[in-house]
Structures are given as structure tokens and as C-alpha cells.
Amino acid sequence: MKPFDLIVVGGGLSGAATAYFASRRGARVLLLEKADLNLAASGSNAGSIHAQIPFEPYRALGPDWAEGYAATIPLFMAAIDRWSRLEAELGGSLGVSTKGGLMAAASDADMADLERKAAIERRAGLPVELWDRGDLARRAxxxxxxxxxxAFCPIEGKADPFLATPLFARRAMDHGAEIRRNAPVQAIDxxxxxxxxxxxxxxxxxxxxVNAAGAEAARVAAMVGLDIALEGHPIQVAVTEKRPPLLPYLVYYTGEKLTLKQAAEGGFLIGGGWPARMRGAPWVDPVSLARNLAVAQLVLPALSGAQIVRSWAAMVNGTADWHPILGEAPGVPGFYLNLVPWMGFTAAPAxxxxxxxxALGLEPALDLSRFFLAA
Ligand SMILES: Cc1cc2nc3c(=O)[nH]c(=O)nc-3n(C[C@H](O)[C@H](O)[C@H](O)COP(=O)(O)OP(=O)(O)OC[C@H]3O[C@@H](n4cnc5c(N)ncnc54)[C@H](O)[C@@H]3O)c2cc1C
Incomplete structure (x- = not known):
């Protein structure tokens, strides 16, 4: 059996992008996917391209946590830059649009928190503008x-989760990568x-x-004796009927979980990490759905009366401190972890x-060392 240079476990965006970049650099690559490409989080997410520190953990874990988490900002900024060049490189549409992300404050106290959070983000190099009530009335x-x-971050936006993984996979195959579906990895010697x-x-x-198994990555890591603190959480998203163009921005809200954006086709994507139920697989929770829609309508009153055409649920890969787990595993040379929790769609390309x-012994353009597992 002639060894591959690199085997990727998992056919989501992280796995497909890994297979593409490795095969483009001349490596002999095999991707093993237990079901089919893009069926898990990468094809089921809300398509937000994030860079701001999310408000919910900021409120729960505090400014000290945010100072540490700000180490991810260069990573997300590099990812957004990478997204902006991908359509030309891969030769296809990915629905990339970066008109900015607006984190709206529910109260004056939350606005003060946003100002403190923006100071941390700016020190890490992220462009963030603070809009007062007058700015909001004028600009939104x-x-x-x-x-x-x-807080407005002009580089945030959206991309299309249906398009990204399949296009990366197609280009990986063009560069000679082999992709096997229905090929669950059951053991690793x-x-x-x-x-x-x-x-x-x-x-x-x-x-x-390369372990790119998303929410199931801990199970794959355990096959080489590694214990990693990553879990899957069922969450959900909904989309409305098509409406005329209204909302250019990705919108968040400090008062409750919310991400809201309008797709190019006109539907509003409503998410933010509301919990779904587990019945063997993730199922939409109607209580979460009702609350998510109520918050969306509170922030964007024009949603009143919009019909929901679809809601779906999937497992997101999560870590308790929101930090990525990246790089070569200590004690297992040659075994790499490609795990960005909660916002892995944004980060995957870079x-x-x-x-x-x-993995190929080249000099990376992006420093991942802050996220290596401690030995
Ligand atoms: C509802 C929802 C909304 C989200 N919204 C956003 C958003 O707006 N923006 C954002 O940046 N992120 C968002 N995320 C998070 C983002 O989708 C994920 O972090 C990202 O897609 C993870 O990509 P991945 O390729 O690592 O994992 P996945 O896409 O989960 O892919 C992992 C793959 O590994 C396969 N696999 C697992 N075990 C094995 C095995 N033993 N052998 C072979 N294959 C295996 C699985 O079948 C799966 O196909 C959201 C997630 C969800 C669920």
C-alpha cells in the first residue's frame, strides 16, 4: 500500500479546503468522508463571515476572556482576506459579500460594553466603528x-455554504486529490x-x-490517544420567503442570540446559535424558532409578516473557551488538528x-501557534 502524503478525515469546508491546498502544493492527498461532502455544519450553517468578538461569551466570560480571545482576530481577518480572493482562484461563485457587520446594542449598558469590546478588537487590528443612535438612524x-x-465592522459579511465546500472539493480533485464518500474512519494505527x-x-x-471531523473531531482524535475538549452542539437556522433588498449588513443583537442577514436571492437568514433538539440527529426546536424569530422582528421590524420557508438544525463544533484547536498534536507527530469552533465556516480557508x-514543512502565511495544543 503506497502511502498518501496526507489523508484528510472529514468532508466539510475545513477538510475540502485542506485537500485543495495540499493537492495544489503537489501532495498526494486522500479525503475520507463518512457520509457525503457538505452534509454537516459546513453545508448547514448561516453563512456569516465573522470577525468581531461575539457578544454572548463576552458578557458571560468577561473582558479578560476577550483579551485572550482577541488572538483569533488576525486569524479571522486573514480568513476574510482569503475569502475575497477565492472566487477568482477557484473559478466559481461563492456568494461572497462583505458590506459589514453591525452589532446592535439593546441598552446603554450594552453599548458601553460594546465600546469596551471594540477597544480590545482595535488593539488586535480589527477595524470597528462605534455608531450612536443618530448614526444608526441615518445609516441603518x-x-x-x-x-x-x-459596533460596525466593515469587513464582515456573508458567503454561501451550499457552494464553498463543493467548489473546494472539485478543485482538489482537479489537482489530483482522491475523495472517498461513505468512508467512515473507524480506527487509526x-x-x-x-x-x-x-x-x-x-x-x-x-x-x-489532518483531523477535520468537525463536531466529531474528539472521537477521531481519541483514535490516536488524544483527548481534546471539543463537543458537538445542536443549533438551528431559519430562512424567510424572498423579499426586496433591504438589509446590506450582517446584523447581531446584544439583547439575545441573533445573526440576521439578507441573502442575494432575497430571503432573510435568521440564526445566532439557538439550541435545537436531539432525536438521534439534530431537529428544529419550535420554541427556539419562535424566540429567534421574535428577536429578529424586534431588531428588524420589516420582518413582520414574513413567511418562514425553511428551518433546519445541525451540529456545530464547540469549545468552552471558543478557542480553536490547531496544529500538530503533541506526542503524535504527523497528526494535525484543523478545528475552529462556532465560526469555523469563516475561518476554514485561511x-x-x-x-x-x-504539515508539508512550508512556511505558513498565518501564525497558528497560539492555538497549538499544550504538550
Ligand atoms: C446551524 C449552524 C449555523 C452556523 N453558522 C455559522 C456562521 O454563520 N458562520 C460561521 O463562520 N460558522 C457558522 N457555523 C459553524 C460552522 O458551520 C462550523 O464551525 C464549520 O462548518 C466546521 O467545518 P468543518 O469542516 O470543520 O466541520 P463539518 O462541516 O462538521 O464537517 C465535518 C465532516 O467530518 C465528517 N466526519 C466525522 N467523523 C468522521 C469519521 N470518523 N470519518 C470520516 N468522516 C468523518 C462528517 O461527516 C462531516 O462531513 C454554524 C454551524 C451551525 C451548525
Whole structure:
């Protein structure tokens, strides 16, 4: 069995991007996906391109946590820059639009928190403007008129989760990568020569393995004796009927969980991490749905009367401190982790490229070392 240079476990955006960047650099690559490409979080998410420190953990964990978490800002900024160049590089539409993200304050106290958070973000290099009530009325007159102000980050936006993973996978195959669907990795043997991955389709050898298994990454890591603190959480999103263009921004709200944006086709995507139920697989929770829609309508009154055409749920990969887990696993040379929690859709292109460079012994353009697992 001739070993691959690199085997990727998982066919979401992280896995497909890893396969693309590695094969483009001339590596012999195999991607193993247990079901089909893009069926998990990468194809089910809300498509927000984030950079601001999210408000919910900021409120729960405080400014000290935010100072540490700000280390992810260069990573998200690099990712947004990467998204802006991907359509030309991959030769297809990804629905990328970065007209800015507006975090709206529910109260004067929340606005004061946004100001403190913006100071941390600016020190990390993120462009953030603070809008008072007058700015909001002028620049976002469609939002509720009782909001206390907002933090505006001009580089945030959206991309299309249906398009990104399939296009990366197609281009990876163009560069010679092999992709096997219905190939769950069930066990991994490893010694100083490399790795042998067992699937019902057979055994595959590689010098390097990249764990890009999303919400199931802890199970894959355990196959090489690694214990990582990553869990899957069922969350949900909804989309309305098509409406005329109104909302250019990605909108968040400090008062409750919310992300809100209008797709190019006209539907409003309403999410923010509301919990779904588990019945073997994630199911939409009607209580979460009703509350999510109520918050969206509170912030954008024009949503009143809009019909919901679809709501769906999926597992998101989460870590308690929101930090990514990246790089070569201590004690398991050649085994790499490509795990960005909660906002991994945004981060995947730049992080996967840097991780591939690490695995192939090249100099990465992005420093991931802050997120390596401690030995
Ligand atoms: C509802 C929802 C909304 C979200 N909204 C956003 C958003 O707006 N913006 C944002 O940036 N992020 C968002 N996220 C988070 C984002 O989608 C994820 O962080 C990201 O997609 C993770 O990508 P991934 O490729 O690492 O994992 P996934 O897309 O979960 O892919 C992992 C793949 O690994 C496969 N796999 C698992 N175990 C094995 C195995 N043993 N063998 C082979 N294959 C295996 C799975 O079948 C799956 O296909 C959202 C997530 C959800 C669920």
C-alpha cells in the first residue's frame, strides 16, 4: 500500500479546503468522508463571515476572556482576506459579500460594553466603528428605532455554504486529490513510519493525517490517544420567503442570540446559535424558532409578516473557551488538528491553507501557534 502524503478525515469546508491546498502544493492527498461532502455544519450553517468578538461569551466570560480571545482576530481577518480572493482562484461563485457587520446594542449598558469590546478588537487590528443612535438612524434606518447604538465592522459579511465546500472539493480533485464518500474512519494505527486508517472500504496509509471531523473531531482524535475538549452542539437556522433588498449588513443583537442577514436571492437568514433538539440527529426546536424569530422582528421590524420557508438544525463544533484547536498534536507527530469552533465556516480557508503549509514543512502565511495544543 503506497502511502498518501496526507489523508484528510472529514468532508466539510475545513477538510475540502485542506485537500485543495495540499493537492495544489503537489501532495498526494486522500479525503475520507463518512457520509457525503457538505452534509454537516459546513453545508448547514448561516453563512456569516465573522470577525468581531461575539457578544454572548463576552458578557458571560468577561473582558479578560476577550483579551485572550482577541488572538483569533488576525486569524479571522486573514480568513476574510482569503475569502475575497477565492472566487477568482477557484473559478466559481461563492456568494461572497462583505458590506459589514453591525452589532446592535439593546441598552446603554450594552453599548458601553460594546465600546469596551471594540477597544480590545482595535488593539488586535480589527477595524470597528462605534455608531450612536443618530448614526444608526441615518445609516441603518430599517432597524428598530429604540436601539442604543452599534459596533460596525466593515469587513464582515456573508458567503454561501451550499457552494464553498463543493467548489473546494472539485478543485482538489482537479489537482489530483482522491475523495472517498461513505468512508467512515473507524480506527487509526500509527508508528514512526506514519498512519494506517481503517474504513469499511479498506485501509489507507499516510505520512500525515489532518483531523477535520468537525463536531466529531474528539472521537477521531481519541483514535490516536488524544483527548481534546471539543463537543458537538445542536443549533438551528431559519430562512424567510424572498423579499426586496433591504438589509446590506450582517446584523447581531446584544439583547439575545441573533445573526440576521439578507441573502442575494432575497430571503432573510435568521440564526445566532439557538439550541435545537436531539432525536438521534439534530431537529428544529419550535420554541427556539419562535424566540429567534421574535428577536429578529424586534431588531428588524420589516420582518413582520414574513413567511418562514425553511428551518433546519445541525451540529456545530464547540469549545468552552471558543478557542480553536490547531496544529500538530503533541506526542503524535504527523497528526494535525484543523478545528475552529462556532465560526469555523469563516475561518476554514485561511486556517486550512496555513495548516497544510505546516504539515508539508512550508512556511505558513498565518501564525497558528497560539492555538497549538499544550504538550
Ligand atoms: C446551524 C449552524 C449555523 C452556523 N453558522 C455559522 C456562521 O454563520 N458562520 C460561521 O463562520 N460558522 C457558522 N457555523 C459553524 C460552522 O458551520 C462550523 O464551525 C464549520 O462548518 C466546521 O467545518 P468543518 O469542516 O470543520 O466541520 P463539518 O462541516 O462538521 O464537517 C465535518 C465532516 O467530518 C465528517 N466526519 C466525522 N467523523 C468522521 C469519521 N470518523 N470519518 C470520516 N468522516 C468523518 C462528517 O461527516 C462531516 O462531513 C454554524 C454551524 C451551525 C451548525
Amino acid at each position: 434606518p430599517f432597524l428598530a428605532d429604540d436601539l442604543a447604538g452599534a 500509527h508508528d514512526s513510519d506514519g498512519f494506517v486508517l481503517e474504513t469499511p472500504e479498506g485501509r489507507f496509509a499516510a505520512r500525515c493525517v 486556517v486550512s491553507e496555513a495548516l497544510v503549509d505546516l
